[in-house]
Amino acid sequence: MVATDVKLAVRDLDIQYGGQRALSGVSLDVHEHEIFGIIGPAGSGKTSFLRTLNRMEMLHENMTVNGSIVFDGHDISEIQNVYALRRHIGVVFPLPVGLPLSIYDNVALAPRLSGIKEKSDLDEIVEQCLMRAALWDEVKDRLDALGSLLSGGQQQRLTIARALSQDPELLLLDEFSIAVDPVTTMRIEDVLKELKEEITIILVTNLVQQARRLADRTAFFLDGQLIEVGETEALFRGEAKDHRTLDYLEGRFG
Amino acid sequence: MTYSEGDGGVSGQSLMFAATPLNMRNHRLQWLFRALFGLMTLILVVPVGIIFGVLLVRGGPAISFEFLFSYPSDGMTAGGIWPALVGTMWLVAVSLIASVPVGVAAAIYLSEYAPDNWLTRGINLAIINLAGVPSIVHALFGVGAFVIFAGFGTSILAASLTLAVMTLPLVIVATRESLQAVPMAFREACWNMGATRWQTIRTVVLPNAISGILTGVILSVSRTAGETAPIMFTGAAFFFPFLPSSVFDQTMAMAMHLFVISTAVPGAPDELKYGTALTLITLVLLMNAASIWFRSYLRGKKKW
Numbered sequence: 001m002v003a004t005d006v007k008l009a010v011r012d013l014d015i016q017y018g019g020q021r022a023l024s025g026v027s028l029d030v031h032e033h034e035i036f037g038i039i040g041p042a043g044s045g046k047t048s049f050l051r052t053l054n055r056m057e058m059l060h061e062n063m064t065v066n067g068s069i070v071f072d073g074h075d076i077s078e079i080q081n082v083y084a085l086r087r088h089i090g091v092v093f094p095l096p097v098g099l100p101l102s103i104y105d106n107v108a109l110a111p112r113l114s115g116i117k118e119k120s121d122l123d124e125i126v127e128q129c130l131m132r133a134a135l136w137d138e139v140k141d142r143l144d145a146l147g148s149l150l151s152g153g154q155q156q157r158l159t160i161a162r163a164l165s166q167d168p169e170l171l172l173l174d175e176f177s178i179a180v181d182p183v184t185t186m187r188i189e190d191v192l193k194e195l196k197e198e199i200t201i202i203l204v205t206n207l208v209q210q211a212r213r214l215a216d217r218t219a220f221f222l223d224g225q226l227i228e229v230g231e232t233e234a235l236f237r238g239e240a241k242d243h244r245t246l247d248y249l250e251g252r253f254g
Numbered sequence: 255m256t257y258s259e260g261d262g263g264v265s266g267q268s269l270m271f272a273a274t275p276l277n278m279r280n281h282r283l284q285w286l287f288r289a290l291f292g293l294m295t296l297i298l299v300v301p302v303g304i305i306f307g308v309l310l311v312r313g314g315p316a317i318s319f320e321f322l323f324s325y326p327s328d329g330m331t332a333g334g335i336w337p338a339l340v341g342t343m344w345l346v347a348v349s350l351i352a353s354v355p356v357g358v359a360a361a362i363y364l365s366e367y368a369p370d371n372w373l374t375r376g377i378n379l380a381i382i383n384l385a386g387v388p389s390i391v392h393a394l395f396g397v398g399a400f401v402i403f404a405g406f407g408t409s410i411l412a413a414s415l416t417l418a419v420m421t422l423p424l425v426i427v428a429t430r431e432s433l434q435a436v437p438m439a440f441r442e443a444c445w446n447m448g449a450t451r452w453q454t455i456r457t458v459v460l461p462n463a464i465s466g467i468l469t470g471v472i473l474s475v476s477r478t479a480g481e482t483a484p485i486m487f488t489g490a491a492f493f494f495p496f497l498p499s500s501v502f503d504q505t506m507a508m509a510m511h512l513f514v515i516s517t518a519v520p521g522a523p524d525e526l527k528y529g530t531a532l533t534l535i536t537l538v539l540l541m542n543a544a545s546i547w548f549r550s551y552l553r554g555k556k557k558w
Contacts, residue, residue, distance in 0.1 A: 059445060061370060087448035097443040100462055109457065110447040159443070166447055 007032045007170060007200045008053070009070040015048045015224075018062035022048040026067070026226045028219055030170075035192065035201045037215025037232060039208055039248070044221040046204045050172045053202075054089040055082045072169070087114055090163030094175040096155035098147035099162075103130075103139050106147040106158055110166040125165055132195070133161035134187040152179045160188065164195075171201045177210065189214055208249055212236050220245045309532040316529030325495045330515055331522045335530055340497050341410075341505035342537070345485065346478045348414035348501055349421065354471060356418075357425030364426070365433040366455055385423035389483040392420045396488040411501040413489025420484055421474035428473065432466020433459060465549045472545040476538045482509040492518070508534040 008030040015023040023045035030036045038046050048063075055076060057063040069076045071085070079085050087110070099106050107126045116122060126143070130136040135157040139145070147158050156179055163171060173192075177185040192201060192214060205211050211218050212232060219229040220242075227242050240246045247253055273281075320334060327333035368374040396416025406412040436459050444454040482490075490510040498505045512530045515522040 054446065056442070056445065059442075083448040083450060085448075086446055089446075091446040093439065093443070095439070097439045099440055099443060099458055101458075109444075109449075113447060113449050113453055162443070162447070 005031050006070075007072065008202075009068075011068045011070075013049070013052065013067035013069065014065070015045065015052060015057075016064045017048075017060075021224055023221075023224045026221075028226060028229050030200060030202060031217075032200055033196055033198075034216040035196050035203055035214050037211035037218035038202065038204045038221060039206070039211050039218060040221035041248070041253075042206075043223070045224045046221050047174055049221070050091070050174055050202065050204060053170075053172060054086045054091065055079075058082065087166050088169050090166050090168035090171045092156075092159050092163050092171070092173045092176045094178045096152055096159050096179055098150055098155035098158050100146060100148040102144045103147045103150070103158065104143040107161050107165045110162060114166075129161040129164045130158075132164055132191055133157045134184070134191055135161055153181050153184045156180050157184065157188065160191075169199055171195065171199055172204075173201065174204045175206055176203075177205070177207065185210075208251075220248060222248070306535070309528055309535065312524065313528030313530075313532035316525040317532060321529055322533065326493070326511075330493060330519045331526070335508070335511060335533060337495055337497055338506040338508045338511040338530070339533065339537075341490070341494075342479055342508040342534075344410050344498055344501070344505055345414050345417060345489075345507055346475055348410055349417040349478050350471070350475065352415055353418035353422050353425055353474060357422050357470070358429050358467060360422075361426045361429035361433060362455060362460075365430045366451060366459065381423050381426050384419075385427065387420075389420060389481055392416055393484040393487050395419070396484055401488055406502065408487070408491075408504055409489050409502045410498055410505050411489070413485040413505075413507075414501070416484045416488045417478045417481060420481065421477055424474045424477065425467075425470045428470025429463070429467045432463040432469070435466060436462045465553045468545055468549045468552070472542055472549075475541050475545070479534065479538050479541070480509055482513050485510060486513075508537070 006029045010029070011027045013023060013026040014021070026045075026049065038049065040046055051057055051060070051063075052065050053069060053071070053076075057065050065077075071088075076085060099109070101109065104126055107129050108122045111122055111125050116125070127136065127140075130139065135154060138154060139150070147155065150158060156176060160176065176188065180188065189210070192203070195201065203211065203214055215232045217229060218232040218235055220227045220235075220240075222244060228240065228245055230240065234240075235245065236249060238246065240249065322334060322339065323336050324334035325336055364374060364378065368377075393416060396412060396419070400406050400412035400415045401408055404412070406415075440458045440462070441454050444458050445451075449457070485507055489504055490507045491504040492510075492514055494504050494506050496503075508530065512527065512534060515530065516527050
């Protein structure tokens with residue numbers, strides 16, 4: 001793999017919560033325009049890993065991070081303007097967060113924060129992002145309604161639309177389909193496959209099959225350790241190097 | 255068959271649904287506690303009703319346009335309460351201007367910015383303790399700090415600032431509680447978008463906390479209007495039959511006026527006292543009602 005293809009390079013990453021180790025010695029590369037899956041049982045450090053990527057650890061008081069994370073050639077621990085870093089990285093949480101603003105304002109919030117004021121520009125961003133998140137048809141007639149009153153699945157798509165409105169280069173999805181019905185999940189998965197032409201996606205998921213459907217490569221986390229990274233298809237064909245990965249993929253534990 | 259909570263719902267049908275002795279006991283207990291709690295509620299409501307009833311019956315006839323809008327006369331044994339009414343409004347307004355910005359800003363700092371360490375916890379503890387300080391102590395503090403040290407003299411300003419210090423904890427605690435009631439996930443969603451703390455507070459946190467903040471303000475208004483001790487030595491006059499023209503004037507105030515005509519003016523007719531009390535309580539209730547209406551209006555607009 002050529003060096004310029006690496007979107008995110010993580011080396012020797014350690015994460016601790018007040019002395020409690022959540023993740024240790026993780027090194028991996030995420031390539032440009034790939035969907036990078038992360039699987040592993042609860043408590044394996046997947047979410048903590050995502051948090052450090054846009055430096056949210058700054059907002060968690062007892063969280064300490066060691067190691068290096070290089071995003072687009074920049075060591076993120078040296079970036080002074082973390083707000084700009086976070087704008088380049090969209091995040092979608094497991095549970096939908098419809099902010100108690102109108103649907104329009106939910107999606108227009110990030111562009112507004114970054115200084116876009118022109119109504120026509122905002123209209124375009126809102127329409128495009130809602131369209132991409134497969135929500136436009138359902139809400140186009142009531143953009144003034146409160147986003148927090150949509151159904152769970154709609155709110156999750158709204159959350160995705162909001163993450164896209166930042167025009168991110170990297171999209172972090174943390175178990176996005178927990179609160180979404182299977183049909184909607186499929187629609188969002190189709191959207192993600194299209195999106196990877198333009199951006200890089202890291203997908204944390206509890207659904208092993210979802211990783212198989214979407215991820216180009218998959219990492220397996222267990223008890224705060226990165227067990228292995230491999231081509232998703234190879235892993236599922238049973239070519240995992242570590243027997244624990246195999247056991248997990250085949251549902252023998254976790 | 256409908257199941258009603260009160261009757262125990264144990265009239266036997268088939269054996270499967272027959273009441274066991276344990277069921278019977280639980281139902282009796284349930285009925286007992288319901289009655290007990292209901293009784294307590296009644297005990298709570300009765301005195302309020304009696305107070306308001308007596309005030310209405312005995313003070314009602316005194317209330318007139320004349321009473322509300324004229325000056326006291328004949329050594330405060332006749333006439334109206336106009337200067338006291340206006341004075342109370344001055345005191346409430348000036349003390350709100352002082353306490354609300356300071357209290358809300360402090361609460362925002364404590365809830366949204368301050369790290370969770372011993373200093374923050376100490377400050378929070380101090381605020382709660384401040385709420386427990388007797389009002390006469392606030393009064394003496396006000397005399398020392400505002401009347402003498404700051405040189406405001408006995409004036410609306412000194413009295414209002416004393417009241418503001420007294421009501422600050424109410425505003426701070428109510429604001430902090432309502433800020434913390436806004437789900438953390440909202441903040442994280444904003445931070446993840448690259449919003450600064452202030453952008454997050456402005457766009458998401460404050461609009462959703464505003465109704466709770468208003469509750470704190472309502473409480474402080476009621477206390478400000480009703481307190482006598484803190485203003486007695488700092489700015490409220492025994493008898494001052496003029497309307498104040500600036501915050502450096504002394505003033506009459508409803509609570510103080512009631513205290514004076516009840517204890518220090520021989521021969522003041524009861525009607526006058528009841529009328530004054532009724533006006534004071536109505537004033538407070540009206541302010542509360544207006545704020546509650548405004549609060550539910552805001553709440554209707556924001557939901558999650």
